[in-house]
Amino acid sequence: MVQALDVPGLLDRARRLCTPVLREAVNRLAPPMDRVARYHFGWTDAEGNPTEGDGGKAVRPALAVLSALAAGVPAEHGVPGGVAVELVHNFSLLHDDLMDGDETRRHRATVWTVFGPAQAILVGDALFALGNEVLLDAVAAGLTTQQDAGRAVQRLTLATRKLIDGQAQDLSFEHRDRVTVEECLEMEGNKTGALLAASASVGAVLAGIDDKQADALERYGYHLGLAFQAVDDLLGIWGETEVTGKPNFGDLRQRKKSLPVAAALAAGGPASDRLAELLADPENRGHEDEEQLAVRAALIEEAGGRAWTADEARRQHATALAALDEVAMPAEVRAQFAALAEFVVVRER
Amino acid sequence: MVQALDVPGLLDRARRLCTPVLREAVNRLAPPMDRVARYHFGWTDAEGNPTEGDGGKAVRPALAVLSALAAGVPAEHGVPGGVAVELVHNFSLLHDDLMDGDETRRHRATVWTVFGPAQAILVGDALFALGNEVLLDAVAAGLTTQQDAGRAVQRLTLATRKLIDGQAQDLSFEHRDRVTVEECLEMEGNKTGALLAASASVGAVLAGIDDKQADALERYGYHLGLAFQAVDDLLGIWGETEVTGKPNFGDLRQRKKSLPVAAALAAGGPASDRLAELLADPENRGHEDEEQLAVRAALIEEAGGRAWTADEARRQHATALAALDEVAMPAEVRAQFAALAEFVVVRER
Structure with a gap:
C-alpha cells in the first residue's frame, strides 16, 4: 500500500511506458517537424543534440495508465491512450504559446520563438493528428478493438474541441474588464478539465469499459x-x-x-x-x-x-x-x- | 446519361446536401469562432451579415457523395464524409494562409487579416476537430457503423497528416534554389492528392466497402x-x-x-x-x-x-x-x- 501511493513512482512508470511510443510517433513527422517536436518535448536542444529534459510531469499519461488498470487490463494497454492525450496536450501548448505570445515554457524558449510561427502551427497540427493516429494504431497492435478505438477517438475529439473553446474564451476574456465566476469555471473546465477527463477515461475506454463508468472516470478527471x-x-x-x-x-x-x-x-x-x-x-x-x-x-x-x-x-x-x-x-x-x-x-x- | 455527366449539377447536389450539415457543425463552435468560421466559408461578411458566397467549388463533397453511391448506398450516406473532408480542407486553408502570409482567398480578405492570427489558428484547429466529430456523429445518426466510422477517421487522419507533411515540404522548398521532380510530385501528392484521395473513398468507407476497393478509390483521388x-x-x-x-x-x-x-x-x-x-x-x-x-x-x-x-x-x-x-x-x-x-x-x- 505504501508503494501504491508512491506518486513519483506512478508518474515515472507512465513516463517510462509512454515515452518510447511518443518518440516513435514523433519520428513519423516529415522534416523539419520531427526536429521541432523533439525540441518541444525537451528531448533535444535547438540544434538537435540530445538533452536531459523530462518533458513535463506526465500527469495525463499516468491517469491514462491508471484508467486501463481500473478496467482490469495491464498498464501497457493504456499506453496508446496516454500517448494520445500527451500529444493533444502538446498540440495545445504549441498553439497557445504562439497565440498568447509566451516566450518560455518549462524554462526553455518556446518553439515559435526558436523556429518561427509557421513551425509552431504546423507541428501543433501534426501532433493533433498523431493523437488520433496512435489511438487507431492500437487496433492493429491488438491492444483494443476498432469499436473501442472509435469510442476513444470520439471522446478525445470532444475533449479537444472543449480545449479549443476554452482557449477561445480565455482570449476573449482579455478584452473584458470582468467575468463572472460561472464564466471563469466554464473556461477553466474547458481548458484544463476536459483533457484531464479524457486522460482519466481513455485507457478504460480502450479496454471496453461501459459508457456510464467511462463518464464517471471523466467526471473524476474534469473536477x-x-x-x-x-x-x-x-x-x-x-x-x-x-x-x-x-x-x-x-x-x-x-x-x-x-x-x-x-x-x-x-x-x-x-x-x-x-x-x-x-x-x-x-x-x-x-x-x-x-x-x-x-x-x-x-x-x-x-x-x-x-x-x-x-x-x-x-x-x-x-x-x-x-x-x-x-x-x-x-x-x-x-x-x-x-x-x-x-x-x-x-x-x- | 446526359444528366449524369452534368458536372455543375453534381457539384450543386453535393453542396445542397452538405451545406446544412456543415452549417450545423459550425454553429457548435464557441463565440467568436462561429462567426469567424462563417466569414471564412463565405456565408457572412466580416460584420456577420449574410452574403451570397458559394464557399468554393465543392469538389471534395461531390467526390464523397459519389463514393457513397459507388458503394450502393443513397447519396445522403456520403454527407458526413463530404462535410468532414470539407472541414479538414478549410482547416488547412486557414492555417496555410496564415503561414504563407496570403492576404486574399476566393477574392476576399483572409481570416488572419480580418480577425487576427490567433483566430485563424483557433478556428482552423476547431474545424480539424469537427471533421472527426462529424464522421463519428454519423454512427448515432444511423448512417454508418462504429466500425466503419473508425475506419473513415483513420483514413482521414492519415490524409490530414500527409496534408501537413506537404505544407511542411512546400515551406522548406522556399529556402532552396531547386527541387527534384520527385520531391515536387511528393509534395503535391501530400498537399493536394491525399485529401482528394480521402474524399473519393470516405463515403464508400462509411458504407462498409472493403479496404482493397477503398484503396482503389483513394488512388483515383490521389492521381x-x-x-x-x-x-x-x-x-x-x-x-x-x-x-x-x-x-x-x-x-x-x-x-x-x-x-x-x-x-x-x-x-x-x-x-x-x-x-x-x-x-x-x-x-x-x-x-x-x-x-x-x-x-x-x-x-x-x-x-x-x-x-x-x-x-x-x-x-x-x-x-x-x-x-x-x-x-x-x-x-x-x-x-x-x-x-x-x-x-x-x-x-x-
Missing part, C-alpha cells in the same frame, strides 16, 4: 482539473517567488481574470467595489507597481476571493473523488487515483 | 489530385490574366518550385542550364520585371518543362481513371467519377 486550476489561480497571486519568497502577484500583473478575482468581484461590499474601481481604471494599466498589486491582492482577500477559491478547490477535489465511487475497480487502483488527485491539488508553487 | 496540380502549375505560369489575356507568370514571380520548373531543370541542355543560372543568381531576386519572367518561361518551355508537365497531367488523369476499374460500381456512377475528373483537369484558369 480534478477544476481543483488543479483553482489551486493554480491561488498560486498565481499568492504563490511565492523562488528567489525572494514573496507573493508573486503574477496573474494580477497580467490582469488575468482568474477565480479569486471573479469571486471577489461577485462578493459585493466595500473591498469588492474598490477592487472593481481599480480594475476598471485605465490609468497605469499594465504598469502597476508592486505596492499597487499588493493592495489589489489584499482587497481580493478581504472580499473573500481567496477563501472562496480555496474552498472551491476542496469542493472540486471532493467531487472528483466521489465520482470514483461509481466505478468498479481494484482497491489499489482507487488508492492510486486518490493519491494522484492529492498530488495535483496540493502544491506549493 | 486526380496530381493531375489537377500539374494543370495548376501550368496555369501558374502560362495561365492568362483576366484583364490582359497575357500569361500571368505568377508562380515565376513567386519563384515557386513547381513541376514545369523542376522538369526543365532536370532536363539538362542549354536552356535548362541557362534557367538554372538565372534562378541561382541572387541579383534582382523577387524584383524580376515582366521581360525577365518571359525569358524564364521561354527557357522552361524550350527545356521541355511545359510539355513534360502537360504529359504528366494526362498520365495522372489516365492513372486515376484506371484505378476506378478496380471498383465494382453502377455504370452511371463510374461515368460521373470520370466526368468530375475531366472537369478538374480541363481548366482555363
